[in-house]
Amino acid sequence: MAASFRDKLLEELRAEAATVSWETPPARRLARHLVTAAGLAAAVAAAVAVPLMSDAPAFAVVKNPDGTVTVRINEFVRPKDLEKRLREEGVPAVIDYVPYGQTCRQPRGRNVPQPDRMPLRPAEDSRDFSIDPKDFGPDDTLVVQMHSANGDLTKSNGGSVSVIRGPVAPCELVPAEFSGAERE
Structure with missing residues (x-):
């Protein structure tokens, strides 16, 4: 088991x-x-x-026997700590949690097309996702940008996941544009 x-x-x-x-x-x-x-x-x-208990750490990162990494984000705080932990497990990452209503100015680098797979895969528990470090080339970086739901740090209200080849530009906050369906 x-x-x-x-x-x-x-x-x-x-x-x-x-x-x-x-x-x-x-x-x-x-x-x-x-x-x-x-x-x-x-x-x-x-x-x-x-x-x-019901109170959980902000995030957890676990290396699996097959080499994949399982991640659970319970609270959208300490993104640089999560970045560091992912790098320790072989996943080059840039994690940005941005305030609700804002986003990072695009483009942040050269996006790697992901036609056949997503860099994050749902795991057994719906709150978890897995990443396979083998999915990344030597100059690829996982870039995750999330914002909390109207300031509730335990719930995401959207974001983006991409893989960038080469340098990743820092997150420069700009107002997000919402369609009527995305707005809370």
Whole structure:
């Protein structure tokens, strides 16, 4: 049976916690280290409990055994942290969360046509999507631009996904143009 997203996230947190050194410090620093260790233990316990509760981290990125990467975005905050995490898993990415009613000035670079596939694929859970790092050429970058629904950071009200070959221009905010059907 395949591991669930929660199991994969828990495994990733355990691996991160395993990198902490538990060597005994000199006596004069012991009290400070005990406080630090207690804080770390509380943080790990809270992080492990997070997937089991309704409050979830802003995002989660999990590397799958087949090399794909599963992503869940729970809150549209900290896009640069998500970018960094995706790059760690082999997905070159630029993530921009823009205010409702605005968009990034186009073009941001040379778009790579995607006739047969989308760079993001729906995953088992409808809140997740997967990315295959093998879908990207050496100079390709996944560019994701999303905006929240009228300022609700937990809901998306649209955006765009593209792959750009070569340099990606920074997001320069401009007013978005909405058709009547897209407006909330």
